[in-house]
Every structure is written in structure tokens, then in C-alpha cells.
Amino acid sequence: MLFGFEWDTTNGWTLAVSILPILMRGLWVTLQATVLGFAIAMVLGLVLAALKAAPSRLVSWPARGVSEFLRDTPLLIQLFFLYYVLPEFGIILPAFLTGAVALGLQYSAYLSEVYRAGIEAVPRGQHEAARALNLAPRRTFSRIVVPQAIPRIVPAMGNYLVSIMKDVPVLSVVTVLEMLNVAKIIGDRTFNYLVPLSMVGGLYLILTLVAAQGVRRLDRALPKTGIPLK
């Protein structure tokens, strides 16, 4: 029994049917971690991208260092740091929040590169035309650059959304009850790992396909020329 649901171990099929609602609980946690982690990554990524592009090296170099560190060290190490080291400094976060923050941190580094690439892909002629028209740099950024960067940024972001979802099982090591962890517990208790793990694999496949399809739709729906703000 888990989360108040009994399982039926008569055969594989009955087991599958009876543990589906339990796995759904895990799935819900997986989705929550994905969304929260990604939201953190989107905001932090924007901050990182802005810092990395800062004119002062005093700002841009440390930002690049942090970004490099976040990308080039394994998620698991960052997670352990947040989970085991931070409490030594009196910062104690619930496991779920710690996991979401770890995901958000690592992906903020990836997304900062997505933002940067999207912004840099806006042709130089656009900046020059804006300058020739005497538009202020901030106006140029918000009215000319960002609207044209969005259609380049969104599809790449979508791919990272799928990728972050596939990284959520790492959080199981710090006791987060996401889908894989739930499946493992079921396996531990029923001595049947095949069924729950296969189901998690299948559910992931469905999630990924749906998400990828969504990204493709979004990509197609975005006007290639840019999104006029307001």
C-alpha cells in the first residue's frame, strides 16, 4: 500500500492497473518539479544572460564563471550541495524545493545561452536601422530585438523543457517522491520491478512525445518575422 492505494499482485496486469493511480501521484510531482524548475531557470537564465552581457568585466566574468560551473558539473553534485551542505549554513529547504532549485540552477545556465544566441541572431542591420532612426538603446532592445529573438528562443526552450523533465528522476536520491522513486518503492515492496518501471518508461515516452509535439506546434504558430509586443 502506498498513498492509501492497495495493489493487486494477482498478475502483471492487475498490478499495472492497481498501481496506476499511485504512479499518477508520482507523475504529478514530476510535472510540478519540471514546471517549477523550468520557471526558476527561465528567470535566472535571463538574469545570467544579462550579467554575462554586461559591459563591465567585473560583472560579466564572474557571471560566465558561474554559468560555466553550473553547466559543467553534474546535476547530482549540485543537488547534493544544496541538500547536504546548505543545511550546515542553516538553510534548510524541503526536498522538493531543493530539487526544483537544483534543476532551475543548472538549466538557468543552458537557458542563458539560449537567450544569448537568440538575441545575437538578430541581424546587425536591425540595430543599425534603429540607431539611424535615433531609437534609444533600451527601446531598440525591447521593441526591435526581443520581438525578433522570441521566435528563435522559444523552440530551443521547449527542447530544454523536455530535457529538464527527463532529469527529474535524479531528485529521487534526495527522497523526492517523483514518478521513478514511486515506481522503485512499489518494486521494493511487491518484488516486481518490471511492471512499475516499464510503466514509468511508457509514461515518460508519452510525456516526451506530447511535449515535443507541443513545441513543434508552438514553433509553427510563431511568426518567423517576430512577435510585435503590444
Added chain:
Amino acid sequence: MTDPIIRFDKVAKRFGDISVLDGLDFTVSRGEKVTIIGPSGSGKSTILRILMTLEDISDGTVWVDGEPLWHEKAGDGTLKPASEAHLHKMRGKLGMVFQSFNLFPHMTVLRNITEAPVQVLGLSKPEAKDRAMGLLDMVGLSDHAEKYPHQMSGGQQQRVAIARALAMRPDILLFDEPTSALDPELVGEVQEVIRKLAYEHDLTMLLVTHEMRFAREISDRVCFIDKGSVHEEGAPEDLFTAPQQPRTQEFLRAVLDG
């Protein structure tokens, strides 16, 4: 010559080790239509880009409308590098039409033209729209106000770009090879608009082009630039029919035969 609206005074421009302009002296009078010709890489675009403040200078002084463009007068009368505020003020006197149009692809034609008048000049939206519609009428595109750039031909896009530059009411309009990116059958419609501007406006025009016939038609003066300095200049009928310098003769022979 009447008061120069543009004056390059011993201007040098270097990109790293490459010297593009070297002691360039060059003036344009108010209302004058001047064409710059010269071989590829001779610094023609650089001259226009310096005026549009897209490229700074390495040495010398550029004067626009009696004021230094890349400098401002310090308290003791000497020149110091221009502040962004000064550049902003000076840019208002100039407009530029680019080889590749550079329209904003995410904005309608109307928005392309009204954006800067509203944001920079502080025009109300109806005022800016009136101005834009008048200019679209002038370039023969009144029916296209709500289209997006990608729905138009290159020639139409370039005419919109001309209207967009004019909407800022510049004193000086710079054209950097405005028809070079166009299919041959679209060159005429853009030249027609520029011709009309040249004949009917007191606007100062500085044009870089490889279309010698067109240059001859619309310019008061043609400057042949080679290796970053004015090699020969004169009225088009003189320069095109009786160039004095061997290099000018050679260049003209090459482009007119080609």
C-alpha cells in the same frame, strides 16, 4: 561654395591595422546631391556610416551643420569626444537608406514608418500616421500600409525604407547602394523615387552607387574615392566624359564596359 553642411577634415579611420580612410577631406554643400563612386573596399560605405554614427573615427574632425559630429566643444573651447546626448542630437539631422533595406520584419509598413517619429520625435499616433501616409503616397505605396515587409518585393521594401527615413525629417539623407540588392527589374522604381527626391527637395543627398547613368542623372557632383581619399571630383558631365586622373579613367572604363 555656400556653407558646407558636411565637412570631413583630415579624417582617418582604421580598423585595427587596416587603414580605410586616410586624411580624407571632403565637403558637401547644403542641398547638394553628391554621388560617391569608387572601387570595392575604397571606403565609400565607411564615409556614410561615420556620418550616421554607426562607425566612429580614428582621427580628424567631421562637421555636420556647423557642429563637430564626433566631438563636442569643451568649456575651454577645445574638442572632446562626443557624449551620447550629443550624438543623439546630431543623428537627428541625418537619415540613412541601407543596401539591405533593414525594415523591421515584425512591424507593418505603417508601424515601420511611425515607430521612430512617435518614440523619438514625440509625435502623436495620428500625427505620425498622417505623415507616414503622405510619404507612402509619395513613394507610391499608399495601399500597402498594413502589409508586412516579407509580403512585399525588394523594390517596395526599399521604397518603404526611404519613406521611413524621410519621416524623421532629416536635413541629410544617405543612400548606401540602395539598388544593389534588387532584382534588375525592380531597380527602376526605387531610382524613380530617389530621382523625384533629388529634383523636388532641398534635402542634402549623399549617394553611393555603382549605377553610373543614374549618378550622372541626379548628382550635382560626383566624387571618385580610391583608397580612402577623394581622388577626383567634379560635375557629372565633366567627370564621366573627361576624367583627368588615370585611375579614374581606368575605373570608369571598367564599370562602363562591365
